[in-house]
Amino acid sequence: MNAILKSETDQVLHQNPGLGGRLRIERERRGLPLERVAAQLHLGADMVSALEADDYDKLPGAVFVKGYVRNYARLLGIPAEPLLAELSERCPDEECSKFVTGNVRQEVRSSHVLMRLITAAIVLGLIALLGLWWWNYVKAPEQTEASAPTGQVVAPTDVAETPVSTAPAPTPPAQAVPSAAVVGSESRSAVTEKPLAAPAPAVTASVPTGSREATPSVPIEAVEPAPPSGKVVIEFIKPCWVDIRGADDSFKMFGEFRKGRKELGGHGPYKFIIGKTSAVRLSVNGKPYSILRHSSGNVARFELDPMKVNLN
The missing domain is CATH 1.10.260.40 (lambda repressor-like DNA-binding domains)
Known part of the structure; x- marks a missing residue:
């Protein structure tokens, strides 16, 4: 069947x-x-x-x-x-349109899911990269501040000897010896006023005892003391990074410094790099010196010779 x-x-x-x-x-x-x-x-x-x-x-x-x-x-x-x-x-057209729309929507939906996953992964990756960059950007200044020295001042001591030249006196009188001692004391006070200069020893002219009465006395020429070098004082109002160097590396001062005052040693001319001009005040021989004229973007770079600066 x-x-x-x-x-x-x-x-x-x-x-x-x-x-x-x-x-x-x-x-x-x-x-x-x-x-x-x-x-x-x-x-x-x-x-x-x-x-x-x-x-x-x-x-x-x-x-x-x-x-x-x-x-x-x-x-x-x-x-x-x-x-x-x-x-x-x-x-028929109506049934076909419904049938086609349903299938097409399903395919588009599946592709949309994949595209959404890919887009979400890309967005998350960009957010992670942005967060990493921001973390490094914020962390870098903190690490620099922690590792940077609070300030180093290197002032090599230059022993400057001031020779005292005396004219040879073969037969000076007995009274010439005290005057030489006075000259020695004057030279010592002049050298003391000069920063980082060692006192010069007093030089006493030798006096032959045999011919004191035979020859006239020759006065010893007094050496005029050298003018004192300019006094430069830097005052930190706020924390600021500086790099200051004296001539011939006679003075070095670099790093970040907190509030306080510091007198520069060595000798000029000095080369200055000041990271924040609004946080620093400078004075030469007790008179304020404006560093705004050298400022560019709140950073000042200039050279200063305290012996030649005119603050009048």
Whole structure:
């Protein structure tokens, strides 16, 4: 009984095979295996089988099915228009539009999920990079402040000897000896006033005792004391970084300094680099010296010779 029903069904299908049935019959007539057709159409074998069986539930939207039918007919060498017309009859425009919209939305939704994941990953990466950069930017000044010395002042002691030249006196009188001692004391006071200068020893002229009465006394020329060098004082109102160097590296002062005053040693001219002009005051010989004239962007770079500066 089942065999009879199957044969009758096959006859009906053969007489009116439908869209997919005509494609299958034409393929079998040409002796083309299903896998080869699927490979040439760039489809899976299950999709080709569903197309030949008119099982559209396993296929994507009607727009894609029309493309498959057109390509399948072109591969078999048969006209595609009758097949597309039959497909349109089976699927009216309203149903096809609903069917296509549903499938397209599903595909777009899946791609949107992937794009959203990629976009979220990129955004998170950018946020992480921005946070790392900001952390390094904020941390760098703190590390610099912690590692920077609070201030180093290097003042090498220059031992400046002030020789006292005395004219040779072969027969000076006995009264000339005290005057030489007075000259020695005057020279010592002049040298003491000069910064970082060692006191010069007193020089006493030798007096031969044998010819004191025979020759007249020759006065010893007194050496005038050298004028004192200019006094430069820097006062820190706020923490500030400076780099100050005296001539011939006679004085060095660099680093960040807190509030306070410091008198410069060595000798000029001095080279100044002041990191923040508003945080520093400078005075030369007790008179204020304006550093704003050398300021550029709140940083001052200039050279100062306290012996030549005129503050009047």
